[in-house]
Amino acid sequence: MRAYWYDNVEGVDQRELHDSGREVAKKYLAKLGVLYYRFADVADVDKLAAERTYKNRDIITVSPEKMGDVYEEKVKMFFNEHLHEDEEIRYIRDGTGFFDVRSEGDEWVRIQLEKDDLIILPAGIYHRFTTDSNNYIQAMRLFKEEPKWTPLNRGPVVDENPYRKEYLQTRGV
Ligand code: KMT
Ligand code: NI
Secondary structure (H helix, E strand, O other), rough: OOOEEOOOOOOOOOOOOOOEEEOOOOHHHHHHOOEEEEOOOOHHHHHHHHOOOOEEEEEEEEEEHHHHHHHHHHHHHHOOOOOOOOOOOHHHHEEEEEEEEEEOOEEEEEEOOOOOEEEEEEOOOOEEEEEEOOOOOOEEEOOOOOOOOOOOOHHHHHHOHHHHHHHHHHHOO
């Protein structure tokens, strides 16, 4: 895992690094409510899932080989800024990719993930996902019984969502 400020350069594919060269500390991610773990052993994931009452999981592979013609479309869709009314947990099993999360000042922080990285995005944080220029990631998605993580795209209505408001309140941002 490495986190850094996104460079906001336009006209460059979302899958490029967009590295401003300014690092973001793990501690700052924690302040945003974003938690990071490195687990080589799936038993550690089982423990975390049990503690947070996650009961189900699946594996998603995002690649042109797996998705065929819809790959490019999916990659664009994952990159729409959105939030969920529940936390989002991803455990990377293979490949690489980026989660971008909004900072207190509404800037993008880019989080680069690889195999054995596990990330927890809190409910209500605006974020987006993309593969990188290798166009391949495999991730475990953890679900509670009834996940409420339909993507809610950013806009005036979602800005008023109670989970968004609660997020801003608990983070003091
Ligand atoms: C997400 O939350 O955007 C996804 O599930 C994308 C694939 S998981 C790395
Ligand atoms: Ni999401």
